Amino acid sequence: MARDSQAALVALNRFGFGPRGGASGDLVNAASDPRGFVKAELARPLGALLEAPGLQSTPQLAQAVFAYQDEVKQAREAAKAAAPTEAPVPQPANQKSENQLRRNLSLNTVASEISGQQMAEAKAADNKSADGAMKPEAMQPNAAAAPAAKQPLNVIQKTFRTEALARLQRAMLVDCGFTERLVVFWSNHFCISASKGELARMWAGAFEREAIRPHVLGRFADMLKAVEQHPAMLFFLDNQQSLGPDSRAGQNRKRGLNENLAREIMELHTLGVGGGYTQGDVTSLARIITGWTFAGRKGQLGAPGSFAFNANAHQPGPQLLLGRTYEANGLAQGEAALADIARHPSTANFIATKFVRHFVADDPPPALVARLRDVFVRTDGDLKALATALIDSDEAWKAPLTKMRSPYDFLVASGRLLARVPEDPGFYLGSLNLLGQPLWTPAGPNGFPDTAAAWAAPEGMKLRLDIASQMGARLGPNIDPLDLLEFAAADAASVETRRTIERAESRQQALALLLMSPEIQRR
Amino acid sequence: MIDCVENRLLTSRRGLLLGGAAFAAWAYLPKFARAADGRDPRLVVVILRGALDGLATVAPIGDPDYAGLHGSIALTADGAHAATRLDGFFALHPAMPEFARMYRDQHAAVIHAVSTPYRDRSHFDGQDVLESGYAGPGRVQSGWLNRALEALPRGERVSSGLAVGPTTPLVLRGAAPTVGWAPVALPQADDDTAMRLVDLYRHRDPALGSALTQGLQLEKAASGDDMKPKPGNQAAQMRQVARGAAKLMAADDGPRIAALAFDGWDTHANEGGPVGRLAFLLGGLDSALAEFESGLGDRWRDTIVVVATEFGRTARINGTDGTDHGTGTIALLAGGAVKGGRVISDWPGLKPANLYEGRDLKPTTDLRSVIKGVLQGQFGLSDQVLAQTVFPDSASARPMKGLVA
Numbered sequence: 011m012a013r014d015s016q017a018a019l020v021a022l023n024r025f026g027f028g029p030r031g032g033a034s035g036d037l038v039n040a041a042s043d044p045r046g047f048v049k050a051e052l053a054r055p056l057g058a059l060l061e062a063p064g065l066q067s068t069p070q071l072a073q074a075v076f077a078y079q080d081e082v083k084q085a086r087e088a089a090k091a092a093a094p095t096e097a098p099v100p101q102p103a104n105q106k107s108e109n110q111l112r113r114n115l116s117l118n119t120v121a122s123e124i125s126g127q128q129m130a131e132a133k134a135a136d137n138k139s140a141d142g143a144m145k146p147e148a149m150q151p152n153a154a155a156a157p158a159a160k161q162p163l164n165v166i167q168k169t170f171r172t173e174a175l176a177r178l179q180r181a182m183l184v185d186c187g188f189t190e191r192l193v194v195f196w197s198n199h200f201c202i203s204a205s206k207g208e209l210a211r212m213w214a215g216a217f218e219r220e221a222i223r224p225h226v227l228g229r230f231a232d233m234l235k236a237v238e239q240h241p242a243m244l245f246f247l248d249n250q251q252s253l254g255p256d257s258r259a260g261q262n263r264k265r266g267l268n269e270n271l272a273r274e275i276m277e278l279h280t281l282g283v284g285g286g287y288t289q290g291d292v293t294s295l296a297r298i299i300t301g302w303t304f305a306g307r308k309g310q311l312g313a314p315g316s317f318a319f320n321a322n323a324h325q326p327g328p329q330l331l332l333g334r335t336y337e338a339n340g341l342a343q344g345e346a347a348l349a350d351i352a353r354h355p356s357t358a359n360f361i362a363t364k365f366v367r368h369f370v371a372d373d374p375p376p377a378l379v380a381r382l383r384d385v386f387v388r389t390d391g392d393l394k395a396l397a398t399a400l401i402d403s404d405e406a407w408k409a410p411l412t413k414m415r416s417p418y419d420f421l422v423a424s425g426r427l428l429a430r431v432p433e434d435p436g437f438y439l440g441s442l443n444l445l446g447q448p449l450w451t452p453a454g455p456n457g458f459p460d461t462a463a464a465w466a467a468p469e470g471m472k473l474r475l476d477i478a479s480q481m482g483a484r485l486g487p488n489i490d491p492l493d494l495l496e497f498a499a500a501d502a503a504s505v506e507t508r509r510t511i512e513r514a515e516s517r518q519q520a521l522a523l524l525l526m527s528p529e530i531q532r533r
Numbered sequence: 534m535i536d537c538v539e540n541r542l543l544t545s546r547r548g549l550l551l552g553g554a555a556f557a558a559w560a561y562l563p564k565f566a567r568a569a570d571g572r573d574p575r576l577v578v579v580i581l582r583g584a585l586d587g588l589a590t591v592a593p594i595g596d597p598d599y600a601g602l603h604g605s606i607a608l609t610a611d612g613a614h615a616a617t618r619l620d621g622f623f624a625l626h627p628a629m630p631e632f633a634r635m636y637r638d639q640h641a642a643v644i645h646a647v648s649t650p651y652r653d654r655s656h657f658d659g660q661d662v663l664e665s666g667y668a669g670p671g672r673v674q675s676g677w678l679n680r681a682l683e684a685l686p687r688g689e690r691v692s693s694g695l696a697v698g699p700t701t702p703l704v705l706r707g708a709a710p711t712v713g714w715a716p717v718a719l720p721q722a723d724d725d726t727a728m729r730l731v732d733l734y735r736h737r738d739p740a741l742g743s744a745l746t747q748g749l750q751l752e753k754a755a756s757g758d759d760m761k762p763k764p765g766n767q768a769a770q771m772r773q774v775a776r777g778a779a780k781l782m783a784a785d786d787g788p789r790i791a792a793l794a795f796d797g798w799d800t801h802a803n804e805g806g807p808v809g810r811l812a813f814l815l816g817g818l819d820s821a822l823a824e825f826e827s828g829l830g831d832r833w834r835d836t837i838v839v840v841a842t843e844f845g846r847t848a849r850i851n852g853t854d855g856t857d858h859g860t861g862t863i864a865l866l867a868g869g870a871v872k873g874g875r876v877i878s879d880w881p882g883l884k885p886a887n888l889y890e891g892r893d894l895k896p897t898t899d900l901r902s903v904i905k906g907v908l909q910g911q912f913g914l915s916d917q918v919l920a921q922t923v924f925p926d927s928a929s930a931r932p933m934k935g936l937v938a
Contacts, residue, residue: 414741466741472722472748475730479722483699490672491657506736510729515583515656515799519726526730528738 015502017044020407023415023533024369027187028423031497036185041500048401051189052394058189058223062176068216068241069305071169072315075212076307078165166212170204173215174435174449181422182431192226192397193218194418195368197450198457200237200279202246204450209245214450217242230361230391231352238275238348239317241304247271247455254300254325267325272296274455280351282360291332297325298336299344358386362396364460369400370409372461378405411532414462417445419533420474424525427498428485441477445470478525479518486518494521499529574870574911575782575836577825578678578704578792581818582660583725583799585842587862588894589811590629591643591876595622598883602849606806614807619643623876627807628815631823632867636874641867642936644903645878648844648896650930652889654858656799659843664703666901666924678792679707681908681923697778697793705792712788714781716773723767725797768817771795775821779828782836795821798842802853822867834869837907837937841900847892848883861894864903870911872938899930910937 018040022029025048029036040047051057066074163171181190197218204211221240225233237243244250252268253260260266272295276287301324305311311318319341329336329343334350336343351357362382366374382399389395400406415423421438425431432438442449452458459465491511495503507527514520524530592608593599594616600607608616608624616624617633623645625633635641651662651670658670666677682694682705694711696702705711727749734742774793781787797814804811818840826833845862861881866873881887881895889895905919909932920928 462740466744468744468746468748468751470748471741471745472752475727475745475748476722479726480699482726487700487703504737506733510733512655513799513801514729515725516660516794516796517657519729519796520657522722522726523730523733527733528741531741532738 013038013041014044015041015500017041017407018047019411019499019502019529020044021047022186023423024406024411024413025186025188025191025401027181027184027190027419028426028530028533029497030182030426030429031494032429034185034429034497037497037500040186044407045401048186048188049398051184051186052227052397052401054189055227055394057184058193058226060176060180060219060223062179064172065176065219066169066216068213068220069313069315071212071216072209072241072304072307074165074169075208076314079208166208169212170214171435171439173219174439175432177215177218178422178425178432178435178438182425187422187426188397189226191369191419192393193223195365196222196226196233198452198460199364200233200243201452201455201457202242202450203452203455204448206246210242213242213245218450225393227394227397228392230357230386230393231349233393234279234348234352235345237279238271238299239302241315241317244271244302244304244317247274249299250303252296252300253323254297256327257300257323257325259320259323260300260325267293267296267300269293269296271302272299275348276351278456280360281354281356282363285354285356285360287332290330294329294331295347298329298331298347300325301341302344352391353387355387358383358391361391362386365396365400368460370406371412372463375405375409378403411528412462413533414465415531415533416458416460416465417442417447417470417474418449420445420525420531421477423530424478424481427494427525427530428481428489430485444473444477474531475522475526478522481525482518482520482522486516486521489517489521491517491520491524494524498524503527503529572835572870573789573832575789575829575832575868576678576791576907576911577778577782577836577838577868578790579818579821579838579840580660580663580702580704580792580794581798581840581842582656582794582796583842584656584659584844584846584858585798585862586800586804586811586846586856587645587647587842588845588848589800589804589806589856590626590815591619591645591863592616592624592626593622593645593880593883594624596880596883602883604850605854606804606809606811606850608807616807619876622880623878626812626815628812629819631819631826632865635822635826635867639874639938640869640871641865642871642873643876643878644864644866644898644900644933645876646861646881646894646896647864647898647900647903648861649900651844652860654844654860656843656858661703663841663843663900666704666927668926674703675707676702676704676792677904677923678704678790679709679711681912681914682709682711682790683707684914684918684922685912693788695778695781695788695791697774697791702792702794705790714777716770716777723797725799767795767797768813768820771817771821772824775824776828779825783829783832800846800855801851801857802855804850804855825867836868837870837911838865838867839904839907840865840867841904845894848888848894849892857892859893860889861896864900866903866907866936870937872935877933898933899927901927901930902933903936905930906933906936908932 015037018037021040021044022036029040181187184190200222202210202214202217204214217240221236222233225236247270248268249271253263253265255266269292273292275295276285276292277283281287301320303311303318303320303323305314305316305318307314311320321340324340327338331347332354336347362379363374365382366379370378381403382396385395385399421441439449447458491514495508495511507529510527511520511524514523588599588603589606589608594608594610608626610616610618610624614627616627618624619636623643625636632641649659649662650668651659661670662668664676665673666680667673679694694705694709696705696711696713697715699715701711701713731742731746734745778791778793782789782791795818800811803809822838825836825838829836841864842862844858844860846856846859848859851857879897881897883894885891887895901924905924908914908919908923914923916932919932924930
C-alpha cells in the first residue's frame with residue numbers, strides 16, 4: 011500500500027496519542043495501513059487493563075487511608091497530651107533530609123544567598139544526574155521539588171503519584187494509543203474528582219482501573235454498572251449518605267434522599283439533558299439506588315472499602331421510572347433500572363454524539379453520529395463495535411484536523427515524540443495543574459471540556475508555550491529538531507512549520523516551536 | 534484534599550516555569566592556587582546562540598564600505614548614539630559601556646573577522662561545531678571545554694566545571710565532572726520564540742495565533758513589560774545569571790570553569806542600530822560582564838570571559854532591516870587576565886570581492902586559535918593536547934599567543 015502520511019497523522023493523532031520518536035517507526039507503520047494500525051489495538055481485548063507493581067485494589071487502598079487517618083489522629087492527640095501549648099512536633103524525617111542536604115556542599119549557603127530562595131532543596135547533580143536532568147521527569151522544577159524534599163509524602167500522595175505514573179507510562183509506551191484514548195474518554199465521561207476528599211484522591215486511579223478499563227472494549231451497560239457501584243463514584247456523588255426516607259435507617263436517623271448520583275446518572279452518564287426524564291424520574295432513581303454504598307472502616311457491611319448494598323438504607327417498595335415499574339427486589343431493583351437506562355435510545359444518541367465530538371469534530375457530523383447511534387442500539391452498547399464503526403467511517407479520516415489537543419494529550423504526545431518514559435510524574439502533574447486539567451480532578455461532575463475553544467484560550471496558549479519552552483530548554487540540546495519533525499509528521503508537515511523549525515536559532519527553540527506547531531497541537 | 538506539592542503549584546503557577554538548580558558534592562576539590570606564580574585562573578565561556586552580528590557590535594567604521602552595507606542600522610562615530618571608538622578603525626556599540634571601560638583599562642579585547650571552521654549557515658550545525666570543538670558538525674556528545682577540563686591534572690587545579698542554566702551546554706558536556714546551577718527565576722519562553730510561533734500560526738492556524746497573541750498581551754499587560762531591564766526580561770536574566778555564576782566561582786572552593794549560553798541573537802528583522810533589539814541584547818551582555826567583574830571581586834584579576842557565537846551575519850542588511858545568516862563575526866575577551874585594549878584582526882575588507890561568497894565578512898582568524906590561546910595562557914595546556922584532544926585535528930589552527938596578561 012502506498013504511504014499516506016496525512017492518514018498516518020490522523021491515525022496517530024486523532025485516534026492515538028501521537029507518534030513516538032526514536033526507532034518506533036510509528037509514522038511509517040501508520041502510513042502503510044492507517045486503519046489497520048489503529049484497529050490493531052482493538053484486537054487485544056485485555057490490552058486496556060493496567061497492572062503495575064504497587065497498584066492496589068480499592069478495599070486495600072481504603073484500609074490504607076483509614077490506617078493513615080488513625081495515625082494522624084493518634085499523633086495529634088499524643089502531641090496535645092504531651093505539650094498542649096507547644097507547636098506541633100517536628101517530623102524526624104524532615105530533619106534527616108535537611109541534614110543530608112547541609113552536608114552536601116558548602117556552596118549551598120552561597121546559593122541561598124544568591125537566589126534568596128530555599129536552596130536547601132538543591133539536588134545533587136554530577137555528570138550522571140546532569141544526564142538525568144535531560145529527562146522530563148527531572149524537568150520538575152524547584153518549585154515542585156521543594157516541598158517534596160522537605161516533607162515526606164503521605165500514603166495518599168504516594169498512591170496518587172503511583173497511579174498517575176502507571177497511567178503515564180502506559181500512555182508513553184503503547185503503539186498507537188487508541189485504547190488509552192478510549193480509557194481517558196470514558197474516564198472523563200464517568201469522572202470523579204480527586205479533590206472530593208482523601209478517599210477520592212486515594213481511589214482516583216483505582217476507579218479508572220477497576221470500573222473503566224475492563225469495559226472500554228466491552229459493553230456500555232457493564233461499564234455503567236461498574237461505575238455506579240464503585241465506591242469512588244458513590245463517595246464522589248454522596249450516594250453513601252442517601253437514605254430511603256422509609257427505610258429503617260432513614261426512619262431511625264430522620265434523614266432521607268440525596269439525589270446527586272441519580273441525577274448525574276441520567277444527565278451526564280446516560281440519557282443526557284433533554285433525554286426525556288423528569289424530576290420525578292430523578293427522585294425515583296434516587297430511591298432505587300438507596301443503600302448503594304461501600305463498607306466503612308468498621309467493616310459492618312463487608313470488607314472496608316468494598317461495594318455494599320445496605321438493605322437497611324434502601325427505600326422499600328416498587329418504583330416507577332421512565333414509565334416502567336421496578337419491583338422491590340433490593341440491589342437487583344437498581345441493577346435492572348441501570349440496565350434499561352443503558353439501552354435507552356437517548357443514551358445511544360448522547361454517547362454517540364459525545365464520542366464523535368471527542369474524536370472527530372467539535373460540531374459532530376450528524377450522519378456519523380446517526381450511524382454510531384445505530385451501531386450502539388443494534389449491538390446493545392458494544393463499545394468495541396462503536397470504536398470499530400468510528401475507525402471505519404470516512405468522516406473520521408476526512409474531517410480537517412481542527413480539534414485541539416487537551417493539555418493531557420499534549421503532554422503525553424510530547425513525551426512520546428521525545429521518546430521519554432517518565433520515572434516520576436511530577437512534571438506532568440504540575441503542568442496539568444498549570445494548564446487547567448489537573449489529573450482526575452475536573453471542576454465538576456461533567457468532566458473536562460472537550461472542545462477546541464476550551465483549550466485554545468489565550469492564557470492556556472501562553473502557558474503551553476512556556477511549558478514547551480521549558481521542555482525545549484531541557485531536552486533540546488540532545489535532539490535533532492529536523493529528525494523529530496520527521497517522526498512527528500514527515501511530509502505531512504506544512505512548509506511553514508518545516509521552515510520555522512529549520513530557522514530556529516537553537517535546538518532548544520526549535521523543539522519548543524515543534525511542540526507548539528499546529529501539527530502537534532491539532533488532532 | 535490536594536497534596537501539598539500540587540497545591541503549591543496551583544497557588545504559584547509561575548513557579549513551575551522557573552528553572553532548576555542543582556549542586557553536587559564536588560567530585561574533586563580544586564587546589565586553590567597555581568604553585569608557580571600564585572595565580573588561580575578562571576575561565577567563563579559565554580555562547581551567544583543565534584549568530585551575533587559582529588559588524589554591528591564592533592563596527593569597522595573606518596572601512597569605506599561598512600556604512601553602505603549596513604545601511605540604516607550602521608553605527609557611526611558621532612551623533613546622538615555614537616559608537617565608542619576602540620582605535621582608528623573599529624568602534625564599539627554604544628550599548629556596551631562596561632566593555633568599553635574594560636577595554637580602556639586593557640582588560641578586554643576584540644577578535645574580529647573570526648569564525649569556527651564551519652562554513653554553512655545552519656544554527657544547529659554551527660553550534661555543534663562551536664561547542665564540540667570538532668571541525669565539522671556531527672552528534673558528538675562532548676565539548677571542548679569539558680575535554681580541556683579533563684586534560685588538567687586532576688585535583689591540582691580546576692576540577693569541576695559549572696554549567697549555568699537549565700541544561701549543560703554541549704561545550705561543557707563530557708567525561709569530566711560538572712555541576713549545574715540555574716537561577717530560580719528564569720522564565721523560559723522568550724519573546725523571540727513567541728514571535729516566531731505567532732508568525733507560524735499567522736500562516737497556518739490563525740485561531741491559535743489570535744489566542745496566543747492575546748495571551749502574550751495579557752502577560753505583558755500584567756507585568757508592564759517594556760524594553761527596560763527588569764526582573765524577567767532577557768537583559769535582566771543575563772545579568773542575574775552572571776551574578777549567580779560569579780558568586781559561585783568567587784568562592785574559594787568554587788568552580789574555576791563555567792559555561793553558559795544566552796539566546797536571542799538571530800536578528801533577521803528589525804535588528805536595530807545603536808538603539809533597538811540588538812542594542813537591548815548587547816546591553817544585557819554588557820551588564821552580565823560587569824556582574825562577572827564585580828561578583829568575582831579579587832578573582833577577576835585571574836579571570837577571562839570568552840564570548841563567542843556560532844557564526845556571523847550577512848554584511849549587507851536585508852529587506853527587513855535585519856541581517857541573515859553569515860560567516861565571519863567577532864569574539865570578545867574580558868577579564869583581568871586579558872591582555873586587552875586591542876582589536877585583533879587580519880581585516881579582510883568589505884569590498885564585494887572580499888566578502889565570503891559575496892555576502893559575509895570573510896573569516897581570517899580561526900576561533901579555535903583564540904580559544905586555544907586562552908586555554909594555554911590560563912591553564913598551560915600543551916599544543917599537542919589542544920590540537921589532538923581539545924580540538925581534534927586542529928594542528929593548523931595554532932594557539933594565538935599573548936592573549937593572557
